[in-house]
Amino acid sequence: MNLSIRRAAQTVQDGVRTQLWPLPIFGVVLAVAAGILVPLLDVRIDEQLPGVLDTLVFNGDPGAARTVLSAVSSSLITVTSLTFSLTVVTLQLASSQFSPRLLRTFTQDLFVQVTLAIFLATFTFSLTVLRSVRSASEGGVVFVPRISVTIAFLLAVASVVSLTLFLAHLTRQIRVETMLQHVYDDAVGTMQTNLTRRDDPAEGTPAPAPPHSAQVLWARSSGFLTSIDQDDLVGVATRADARVVIERHPGSFVVQGTPLGRVWARSESPLDPETLDRLAADVAGAVNQGPERTAAQDVGYGLRQVTDIVNKALSPGVNDPTTAVHGLGQMSALLVELTTYRLDPLVLTDDDDQARVVLHRPAFAELLEVCVAQPRSYGKADVQVLSRLYTLLEDLAWHASTEQRPAVLDQLRRLDATVADQDLDDVQTARLDELGQSVRRIARRTAGDSPAS
Incomplete structure (x- = not known):
């Protein structure tokens, strides 16, 4: 249950944090409330301020107060526009x-x-x-909200400091190394939240196989499968006394009218049409889709991001193989981290420990294909890129489980075929062949030789 709460919290956090507006809007609302309440505080305690505070707060007349407040407000809206512009330029660059x-x-x-x-x-x-400043010419009592003007001055100073730090932060953020590290951290967090480690005790409930009476659940809309509400899905299956298999995993693009999964009664008899329609509608409500992939439950999203950086660096318009090599290094670290988790189907049970829901996950071979296939094709003419791909497979060979090693060896065979088709000199060919042989030796070791053992 704690893991389910963490998954739900991460999904909500991912949805909120990827929006630029929540925190700024909250700041505006808070500022409006403070701008109304603090002048009222001025009225109550202005004459009662201790001597030291009385000398530190603003001591000008209404005209000076208006000048300060007008200068702060006009300059800050200009600085805000500049900040938005820099942010947009950074987004375009990225x-x-x-x-x-x-x-x-x-x-x-x-x-x-x-x-x-x-x-x-x-x-x-x-x-x-x-709006609360009053002068003698306006009639009524002269009022200068001294504490409020002082706070506005301090906020202006804080804004200047924030602008300086923002510019320094922005120059650091647009560095590719920083971006790769952010992607790595997010991807590892997604794995930790959604996957079970290989060294943890295995789940006791086996995944039930769909019987011949299983009926297809059809997708009701098109889009990326972003997240699955596991608790809701278990409740849906329990109420219908059925079992549900979701065959598409977060990160998949689901097309309306194509199979999303299968369902069958626990007695393995077909569901009646009314129950099937109701269950299909409830399942659609528990399976969230959107126009883009997110990191909340998509364990392959970080690998896709790093692969995109590598592909872009290898494109003729950019031609930056050094960035590609750096990206492959982070990709290697992510794949090695991935080998420490189980990717077999996740079985969700009800309160009576009856299997109710089976969620499919992406296979290790599928994720490895995403990471290696395109860089191998786009970087086949660069020896440094080919060498880094061999090193990536070598890193994986040290950590891959017995079930994962065939995928590593298959990628090695295809990489060898790519190298054989290239016009390389004898030294380069010998070096790459040596790297390939090293991967084979490590992949064929005994399980007890693994660094994790």
Whole structure:
């Protein structure tokens, strides 16, 4: 149950953090409330301030107060526009130079969101306080919200500091090494939340095989499968006294009218049409789809992002094999981390330990194909890229389980065939052949020789 709560929390967090607006809007609302309440506090305690505080707070007349507040509000809206412009330029650079799938990594940057929130809150607070300033020419009692003006000044100073830190942060964020590290951290977090480690005790309930009476669950909409509400799905299957197999995993693009999974009664008899329709509708509500992939439950999303960076670096328009080699290094680390988890189907049970739901996961061979196939094709003319691909397979050979080694050896065979088709000199060919032989020796070792053993 704790793992289910973590999955649900990560899904909600991923949906909120990838939006730029929540924190800035919260800052604006908070600033409006403070801009109304703090002047009221001024009225109550202005005459009661201790001597030291009385000398530190703003001591100007209404005209000076209006000048300060107007200067802060006008300058901050300009700085906010500049910040938005820099953010948009960064997003464009990340999209064109590296991968469109990195935009989510930038938009969920908490530093950018907090900076925008500070700027907009300072502007809104100053503008709200400005309306409470009263001078003698306007009739009534002269009122200068000294504490409020002082707070606006301090917020302006904080905004200047935030702008400086934001510019330093932005220059660091657009470095490819930083982006690769962010993708790695997110991908590892997704694995930890959604997968079970190989060294953990195996689940006691085997995955039930669909009987001949199993009926197809058809997808009711098109889009990427972003997340699955596991608790909801178990409840749906339990209420119908049925078993459900979801054959598509998060990250798959599901087309409306194609099979999403299968369902059958626990007695293995066909479900009546009314029960089947109701169950299919409930399953559709528990299986969330969207226009883009997310990192919440998609264990292959980080690998796809790193592969995109490598592919873009190897494209003729960019031609940056060094970045490709760096990307393959991070990809190797992610794949090695992936070997420590189980990718077999996940069986969800009800309160009576009866298997109710089976969720398929991407196979290791499928994820390895995503990582190696395109870089092998696009980088086949670069010896450094080919060498790094061999090293990637060598790293995997050290950690792969017995079930995973055939996929590693298959990729090695295809990489050898690619190298054989290239016009390389004898030294380069010998070096690559030596790397290939090393991968074979490591992959054929006994299980007790594994570093994890």
